[in-house]
Amino acid sequence: MQAVAARAIDLHKRYGAGDSEVRALDGVSLDIAAREFTAIMGPSGSGKSTLMHCLAALDTPTSGDVQIGDVTLSGLRDKALTTLRREQIGFVFQAFNLVPTLTARENILLPLYLAGRRGSFGGADREWFDTVVDTVGLRDRLTHRPSQMSGGQQQRVACARALVSKPSIVFADEPTGNLDSTSGAEVLGFLRRSVDEFDQTIVMVTHDPVAASYCDRVVFLADGRIVDEIRTPDREQILEHMTALQAAAVRGQA
Incomplete structure (x- = not known):
């Protein structure tokens, strides 16, 4: 059986109350297999970003639980959660989130x-x-600051930053959203290689x-629920x- 890197267990996330209540997640259960590239997709307002934020310990569900490996997040105090x-x-975000005064x-x-890691490589393996x-x-860009790099290069810095500590799992929120098609393909190619060659999740x-279409699996959300998934997808199937x-969604609003 394939190992599970992260697990959502009956996740609910509600905002507001009464008539104004919004159910961003409505009973989502999902296993994220280790050493796979998984995409979460759905219409605007489907809950996909909320699900990722709960899985990544950036947000807290109203009810339900999240596990990273064997660790249940609801059992952690703030300090342990930060660790x-x-x-x-x-993490890889759409907006790169690089410090402008620092080199790549x-x-x-x-x-x-x-x-708090010490050494010329922050305790990382050289x-x-x-x-x-x-x-x-990025070998020839290591001494450049973000303003001296293209958007694609900046996002590759962000990808390298996410992987250098050898995390158990990487969450990427619209990582190609600010990139042209060529730069986006470079970033996606690197993410794909990190799964295939480095056993990343x-x-x-x-x-x-x-x-x-670069992913092993695509999970589809609608109205805060998982409604479908595809394995080994291609662009036409996903579309x-x-x-x-x-x-x-349009029919539901009519």
Whole structure:
């Protein structure tokens, strides 16, 4: 049986109360297999970002539970939760979130230094640092600041930063949303390689069928619930499912 990197157990997330209550998640249960690339997709308001934020310990569900590996998040105090996010989880965001005054190398190693790790590579294995940097093609950009790099290069820095600490799982929120098609393909290619070659586990929220086609599995949400999934998807299959979900959403609003 394949190992489970993260698990959602009957997750509910509600905002507001009474007539204004919004059910962002409505009983979601989901296993994220280790060493796989999983996409979460759905129409706007379907709950996909909320689900990722709960899985990544960035938000707390109203009820239900999340497990990262064998650790149940609801049983952790704030300090332990912060440690788990820092040591077990990597993040890649649409907006890059790089520190403008730091070089690419410093941005990549920043989470390790913030964790109190010492040494010229923040306690990271030098060979692993070199592997990550060379895989994302940043060797000649390590001394450049974000303003001296293209959007695609900045996002590759963010990907390297997410992986350098060897997290158990990486969450990517629309990682190609601010990139042109060429830069987006470079970032997605790196994420795919990190799964295939480095046994990484990646969960990506995206609205883009091309981006999702890089994944092993696509999970579809609608109205806060999982409604479908595809394994080994291609762009046409994903587009067909998304079109059907969008049409259903429009009918529901009519």
